[in-house]
């Protein structure tokens with residue numbers, strides 16, 4: 001039987017209350033959202049926080065709306081809520097594609113967007129999806145809020161720019177009219193973490209690509225992205241040969257490790273091929289708009 | 290710390306350690322052993338219960354996180370001495386063999402039908418995709434849920 005080590009538990013009733021609790025308990029306190037990454041780690045004693053600050057009652061972190069030309073996704077939005085949102089479906093097909101293949105419906109009822117990104121698992125699907133969308137993360141602390149590009153949010157496996165005493169409050173994604181997006185993942189079985197996955201965003205104007213975003217996960221792409229492949233796409237025609245070349249360039253920045261999900265070469269191959277497929281699907285969707 | 294959790298419409302107040310998992314609270318503190326406990330790693334779904342009418346894996350939730358919430362376990366599916374259509378479906382269609390996965394399967398099925406009263410086979414398979422059954426091969430589980438969908442009488446507006 002797996003049992004976490006002892007800890008203190010506090011239920012936060014507001015964001016300022018959560019921040020005050022984090023300050024009171026110091027660096028050994030951890031926030032708990034859905035708990036679907038943290039509680040398993042505590043059961044295995046890979047994490048032993050001295051205090052848990054439960055943020056599940058903070059409805060002010062559970063918003064999902066378009067404001068000022070941006071989609072705002074509160075950190076406490078559950079996977080299931082993102083997947084069911086008509087607003088998200090209308091503007092960001094990539095997020096729907098990704099959510100459909102994250103874990104299973106029961107886990108998605110509990111796990112949150114903020115928890116996923118803060119967990120900073122090197123195979124996190126949403127890290128790649130939001131990196132492709134060039135999202136910003138809003139981090140709140142005792143001194144107020146700061147905005148960090150998602151591509152600079154992760155500092156390495158299981159490390160983010162969120163300091164002890166701070167919270168991830170929301171993600172902000174610009175709504176680009178006419179853009180298309182998509183997410184492609186290969187997993188060993190339904191509901192598993194990716195062997196590799198790629199997300200793409202594409203904007204086409206007058207027959208040429210004017211904006212591109214690529215996100216990659218589980219393949220150790222720095223910042224979960226491939227800027228060189230994105231630059232290559234700008235000004236080119238949205239055709240398969242171009243997408244294939246972008247895929248090759250994306251694969252070149254990856255540094256995958258062999259593990260139980262597959263050998264490094266296979267993962268690198270997938271990074272390129274899935275980038276190509278995601279770009280192709282995103283371009284088709286952009287054309288449909 | 291002291292918590293009050295409403296389980297199957299009955300409030301229970303207990304003193305618990307924060308590290309107590311919800312599955313053990315239900316089984317060991319309340320004696321509701323219908324909720325099973327399998328993998329302990331949030332993969333098998335034997336421990337699924339509903340929190341505020343939504344299925345979750347109770348091995349991956351702390352009992353203290355359920356404070357103030359409503360929990361439904363398999364013991365709460367039956368209403369006024371009548372089995373839930375889902376329970377009848379599992380009986381009619383041989384939806385279980387050893388029964389280990391069954392409580393979790395039924396609570397997810399209830400949630401599915403509450404939100405989608407006429408699901409097709411693929412929607413049923415998707416809903417239970419986070420839950421493992423080592424006996425039935427899922428065929429009869431899908432049939433059982435379909436049976437429940439077909440045998441749920443929509444409440445009639447009385448004249």
Ligand SMILES: Cc1cc2nc3c(=O)[nH]c(=O)nc-3n(C[C@H](O)[C@H](O)[C@H](O)COP(=O)(O)OP(=O)(O)OC[C@H]3O[C@@H](n4cnc5c(N)ncnc54)[C@H](O)[C@@H]3O)c2cc1C
Nearest residue numbers: 033034035036037038103111112115116118125168192193
């Ligand atoms: C069986 C299973 C399968 C899964 N499969 C996949 C998969 O295929 N793909 C995938 O991408 N993910 C997968 N996941 C992970 C899951 O999607 C979520 O990533 C996970 O639930 C984390 O979200 P959470 O809200 O539960 O976070 P928690 O476990 O509550 O927290 C995770 C970490 O983030 C911190 N944290 C949480 N919220 C905040 C905040 N607002 N501000 C600051 N810090 C915060 C916590 O302190 C903790 O360190 C799977 C999980 C399970 C259990």
Ligand code: FES
Nearest residue numbers: 327328329334348
């Ligand atoms: S015991 Fe909870 S998912 Fe297996």
Ligand code: FES
Nearest residue numbers: 386388422423424
């Ligand atoms: S009936 Fe035995 S595990 Fe499902």
